[in-house]
Amino acid sequence: MLGDRELLILQTIIDDFITTAKPIGSRALSKKEDINLSAATIRNVMADLEEMELLVKTHSSSGRVPSEKGYRYYVDHVISPSLKEKELHLMEDIIQGNMLEMEQLVQLSAEVLSELTNYTAVILGPNEMNATLKQIQIVRLSAQSAVAILVTNTGHVEHRLFNLPFGIEVTELEKMVNILNDRLIGIPIMDLQYRLQSEVYTLMQQHLKHHELIYDHIFSVLQYENTGKLYVGGQSNMMRQPEFNDIDKIYQFYTMLENEEEMIKLLKTDHDGLKITIGNENKVDAIKQFSLITTSYKMDGNQLGTIALLGPTRMEYRKVITLLQALSTEMTDVLFRGKWK
Amino acid sequence: MLGDRELLILQTIIDDFITTAKPIGSRALSKKEDINLSAATIRNVMADLEEMELLVKTHSSSGRVPSEKGYRYYVDHVISPSLKEKELHLMEDIIQGNMLEMEQLVQLSAEVLSELTNYTAVILGPNEMNATLKQIQIVRLSAQSAVAILVTNTGHVEHRLFNLPFGIEVTELEKMVNILNDRLIGIPIMDLQYRLQSEVYTLMQQHLKHHELIYDHIFSVLQYENTGKLYVGGQSNMMRQPEFNDIDKIYQFYTMLENEEEMIKLLKTDHDGLKITIGNENKVDAIKQFSLITTSYKMDGNQLGTIALLGPTRMEYRKVITLLQALSTEMTDVLFRGKWK
DNA sequence: TATTAGCACTCGTTAGAGAAGAGTGCTAAC
DNA sequence: GTTAGCACTCTTCTCTAACGAGTGCTAATA
Helix, strand or coil: CCCHHHHHHHHHHHHHHHHHCCCECHHHHHCCCCCCCCHHHHHHHHHHHHHCCCEEECCCCCCEEECHHHHHHHHHHHCCCCCCCHHHHHHHHHHHHCCCCHHHHHHHHHHHHHHHHCCEEEEECCCHHHCEEEEEEEEECCCCEEEEEEEECCCCEEEEEEECCCCCCHHHHHHHHHHHHHHHCCCEHHHHHHHHHHHHHHHHHHHCCCHHHHHHHHHHHHCCCCCCCEEEECHHHHHHCHHHCCHHHHHHHHHHHHCHHHHHHHHCCCCCCCEEEEHHHCCCHHHCCEEEEEEEEEECCEEEEEEEEEEECCCCHHHHHHHHHHHHHHHHHHHHCCCCC | CCCHHHHHHHHHHHHHHHHHCCCECHHHHHCCCCCCCCHHHHHHHHHHHHHCCCEEECCCCCCEEECHHHHHHHHHHHCCCCCCCHHHHHHHHHHHHCCCCHHHHHHHHHHHHHHHHCCEEEEECCCHHHCEEEEEEEEECCCCEEEEEEEECCCCEEEEEEECCCCCCHHHHHHHHHHHHHHHCCCEHHHHHHHHHHHHHHHHHHHCCCHHHHHHHHHHHHCCCCCCCEEEECHHHHHHCHHHCCHHHHHHHHHHHHCHHHHHHHHCCCCCCCEEEEHHHCCCHHHCCEEEEEEEEEECCEEEEEEEEEEECCCCHHHHHHHHHHHHHHHHHHHHCCCCC
């Protein structure tokens, strides 16, 4: 554990570095308002902090810079979650303002969040696999094509185009839709396939002339993997960070973001509450130069998706934590208030 | 009009610059295979071309670089549309391969196009305002909420969540849906609102108890402006271009892309066929450093959307033109074959 | 004993000078 | 009409020197 003075110095260095992104030396530090120590004294403290690996030098005679361990200490011991402010209310207003679809809500949240922080917001959209089927419909477009529409209890609408087998009749399609609705409504999306294979298949065999023609199609329609879509806001914010003034780094960053699969894997977590990973604490190579802060939003205790902020390790942790927690409860709240229930 | 020799020199310089992005001098030029002229002669020709403003120097003793006027001349007079190649077949295969929804088709096309060219592909998705209504449905989610679903003849599905007025009954909702379907099917999306206001309104008045409660809701649901969504592929390709090795330029580029409204306006065109705008020929400031090549895809002669490629003025025009034309016909073809008809 | 002042030393940054190299325009010869 | 030659220009690279911010250590001070 650190002493008061060491804590003060560490905090001041980190706070300064968070805003300036430049190493700070003992002399500059001694001039700060709430530090009444001589440069020499500060140098001693800094040397101690460096020995504890909370600070590092960029070269032998440079000022100090926080290490990842330093940030970790800062996050764990120094930060007191700051109180709500006008930014929070702004966010509230925007999110609660409209009757939004889930998708819009999530996209909007990503944008607001990135705007307020100047970092990059990444939100993993709701996993609809836990939602239940509300209705299934098939709309015929032409002799050979139709679109199948699935509505979940959360108001999510999924649709898929498919080819109709030759010679299928309208009445037969209707019959099938009836069977499906009769048997599948209320079933969680993730179980649809299984249910279809088991009981519905035999039913279709009994009642439909061309069941073998249509079954495969309807099966593939229900075979949808919606484990959450990715919403990104403020990608270009990262370029305004001085540590990413290098084309190669920016390029890496963007190609990482474009790799949706990897990102989804990264964000999928069953961890509850706020989680901060700093630099190399991240297991994925691509973000070892970033800090990632994640939290989740829920409905009925079910984890729906993840909200994350991606920024340099030199991040405004205090602000970010506050905002993220607020957004999480905000979203959970909007969902709870039952608009989609 | 240029003489043969001048044309050869101009073409060679541009071709070289397109691949290297570096100014080329007379000596290097004289060593090229199909040029059997001494450096001194070439210098004279280059001086002439510079006087015609087809070439410029970056400084008084540098090699030459094509000017925008030079590219324009090159595009207008030098390029012969090259024949189809394996790349074209690759594209064909990918696009014709699957039964895709319009949206997927467009997104995929943007990705393939950017992959093949290493530029940034921007596609303006189909304008669904011309499509006609195939079916309208309302699925009730809870006592106070429902989702309205519109299906167009193109297989496009639009849905919107809305609050139900208090005390509305199931039978009444059903009645309304029947009226809507009865009166609006086959109507172009862009006319829906008008039709609703005129004949449908009176019908609802006659048959529905709470028509004044529900009318506003259904009106706002039909009030949807789908003039095309933007699909972008290969954004990060631009960073691999040596002329954009500058953070500020990249930042500008990305903020431009993020401004969806502006981009849509830029791409919306009634111009038929291929159109090339080079550098300052563009009217929008944000892309005065780029070249923009656009073409469109159609269905039944109706322009649906725009396909565009964004790259440096130093662009592989020949290749790009070929690919873009091919994709345009490809998409028009897929659409014509009537999967969505 | 804890703090501070002083000083020698380190290392990154910046500016300038010079050399190398690529390219040009012009002139004169072929 | 074409080419060789040459003086000249401008960029790029490298090297050096000066500067300054910051450090660690030692000795003086409260």
